[in-house]
Amino acid sequence: MTLHVLSVASEAYPLIKTGGLADVVGALPMAIAPYDVRMTTLLPGYPAVVQRLGMGDVVHTYQDLLGVGARLMRHRFDDLDLLILDAPNLYDRNGGPYLDPAGEDWADNWRRFAALSRCAADLAGGVVDGLRPDLVHAHDWQAALTPTYMRYGTPPAARTPSVLTLHNLAFQGRYPADIFQSLGLPADAFSINGVEYFGGVGFLKAGLATASAITTVSPTYAEEIRDPVYGMGLEGMITARRDQVIGIINGIDTAVWDPAHDADLIDTYSVKTLAKRKANRRAVEDAFGLEKMKGPIFCVISRLTWQKGMDVLVELMDALIDLGGRMAVLGSGDSGLEAAFRAAAHRHPGRIGVKIGYDEALSHLLQGGADAIVIPSRFEPCGLTQLYGLRYGCVPIVARTGGLADTLIDANEAGLAAGVATGFQFDGVTHDSVYRALKRATETYRQTKVWRTLQTCGMQADFSWRRSGLRYSELYRALVTMAAPDPSPRA
Ligand code: ADP
Numbered sequence: 001m002t003l004h005v006l007s008v009a010s011e012a013y014p015l016i017k018t019g020g021l022a023d024v025v026g027a028l029p030m031a032i033a034p035y036d037v038r039m040t041t042l043l044p045g046y047p048a049v050v051q052r053l054g055m056g057d058v059v060h061t062y063q064d065l066l067g068v069g070a071r072l073m074r075h076r077f078d079d080l081d082l083l084i085l086d087a088p089n090l091y092d093r094n095g096g097p098y099l100d101p102a103g104e105d106w107a108d109n110w111r112r113f114a115a116l117s118r119c120a121a122d123l124a125g126g127v128v129d130g131l132r133p134d135l136v137h138a139h140d141w142q143a144a145l146t147p148t149y150m151r152y153g154t155p156p157a158a159r160t161p162s163v164l165t166l167h168n169l170a171f172q173g174r175y176p177a178d179i180f181q182s183l184g185l186p187a188d189a190f191s192i193n194g195v196e197y198f199g200g201v202g203f204l205k206a207g208l209a210t211a212s213a214i215t216t217v218s219p220t221y222a223e224e225i226r227d228p229v230y231g232m233g234l235e236g237m238i239t240a241r242r243d244q245v246i247g248i249i250n251g252i253d254t255a256v257w258d259p260a261h262d263a264d265l266i267d268t269y270s271v272k273t274l275a276k277r278k279a280n281r282r283a284v285e286d287a288f289g290l291e292k293m294k295g296p297i298f299c300v301i302s303r304l305t306w307q308k309g310m311d312v313l314v315e316l317m318d319a320l321i322d323l324g325g326r327m328a329v330l331g332s333g334d335s336g337l338e339a340a341f342r343a344a345a346h347r348h349p350g351r352i353g354v355k356i357g358y359d360e361a362l363s364h365l366l367q368g369g370a371d372a373i374v375i376p377s378r379f380e381p382c383g384l385t386q387l388y389g390l391r392y393g394c395v396p397i398v399a400r401t402g403g404l405a406d407t408l409i410d411a412n413e414a415g416l417a418a419g420v421a422t423g424f425q426f427d428g429v430t431h432d433s434v435y436r437a438l439k440r441a442t443e444t445y446r447q448t449k450v451w452r453t454l455q456t457c458g459m460q461a462d463f464s465w466r467r468s469g470l471r472y473s474e475l476y477r478a479l480v481t482m483a484a485p486d487p488s489p490r491a
Helices: 020-035 047-053 109-124 146-152 177-182 203-210 219-224 235-240 271-288 310-315 317-322 335-347 360-369 385-392 402-406 413-417 431-446 448-460 466-482
Strands: 003-008 037-044 057-065 068-077 080-086 135-139 162-166 200-202 213-216 245-247 297-304 326-333 352-356 372-375 395-399 424-426
Touching (some): 003 020, 003 109, 020 037, 020 080, 020 466, 037 109, 037 466, 047 068, 047 080, 057 109, 068 109, 080 109, 109 146, 109 177, 135 146, 135 466, 146 162, 146 203, 162 203, 162 466, 177 200, 200 203, 203 235, 213 219, 213 466, 219 245, 219 402, 271 297, 271 326, 271 448, 297 310, 297 335, 297 360, 310 317, 310 335, 310 431, 317 326, 317 335, 317 431, 326 335, 326 360, 335 352, 360 385, 372 385, 372 431, 385 395, 385 448, 395 431, 395 448, 424 431
Parallel strands (some): 003 037, 003 135, 037 080, 135 162, 162 213, 213 245, 297 372, 326 352
Antiparallel strands (some): 057 068, 068 080
16 A cells, blocks of 8 residues: 655755755655655745745645745655745745854744644645645654644644654754744643643654654664763653654665766766776865875865864864875854864965855765765764765764764774775764874875775665665554554643
8 A cells, every 4th residue: 555654844955955854855755665655745935945846736725824824835846746835924035944144043933844844734634635644754843843733733633643753953943932822732732741841842842742753863873862962951751752762874865976977076986996086086176275195185074063073173184284184174054163174274275175165066076086074973863974975985984973883884903804894983072082083094095905995895885775765664654554652641
């Protein structure tokens, strides 16, 4: 029997992307299609989305969706079945999906994403004939009120099972209690079994309390988040629901990320023609103003934030040059970190190149031309750039946490001797630990054959969606078969 799943998210590649969430939401429909699961994805109608898609079939009109007018439009784009919530008062504005042009959170983000969730719950309740899903899959805090509206809304859709995926617990959607009255939920939803969170409203907390099942994007992160350091206030809730929490590692879209057919590369290559990376390497040198010389080119493709350990890495730039390395940085984020990387490039012209901004094509070229990618994250639910690095022979150097722990085999003596190592891992994000990993990588790089084996092993690892798609589809089917057990009694 074909299962119909509604996926609800705030971004999806290729329409709108700020990070890994978009890649996953964009790839999931194809990942589960082989298992007879048909997914429709509900997204906000940001200007970039509406302009790209144009006018679709209007399948529902709201006079008053949490205080604004809106319409729901249906589209087919690439391989995606889409529902776009066109609500100009909420989404039609300059700026990013979450931030205004000054880089501040939109003040009404709570309403923008509560409306998205309300709409998803309405679909689960059958508001549009023929579009009632068998299951709803919500992603992150922006969609996390969906199962809450399904349980408490009118009419309730609590018999439809729901999955909440945690892509990053650092973003929780916490708001003061006074927004509660505008959410259109009954009074009893402001409780420990609903949205109440430390006296205010917690979107992610509400989703954790009400979803039928919870997934995170790697098994190690699923374990880590029971600990206060990683749980960030939600560890109690996660521990209470541990029987419903599972880790499913993200796959990557192997059609979009394929060094043998990548239009953003100067020269395409495969594991058998690795020498062709040279042309891409030269292009990276040109793009980042790096001198041609021996020694590895390290790269960073990242949000420049504390989570990503960029404060520690930027302090190591002088040491990295002393080791004989060069560095190409592509990213944006904290203004202090952006300035610190720029200053490092200024101190070391020709050795460090920095591009502040977001550039999808350049990220492909870096993966195809740099020698190693550095990912010193303090926590990393899954991480995608190490998976792209593996596939492109850009050897990952990573902190041993979350998905970074689950997806690499360290180049220690055992890993090298067995010929299975794929990268470098280190414990704890400190000056010392990161430095030692960079040193280890630089020394290994000089052993051309060993480095080649690292690249080859990484490129042969299978991080396609095949296995993860199967696991999601099995979870969906199990939940639908169980007919949505209610996780906790309504208060
Ligand atoms: P997160 O979602 O926490 O930012 P991930 O590693 O899961 O981290 O995903 C990041 C995604 O965003 C990857 O697809 C990566 O290539 C991309 N990315 C990050 N920064 C940039 C940038 N400055 N330019 C282009 N792509 C970027």
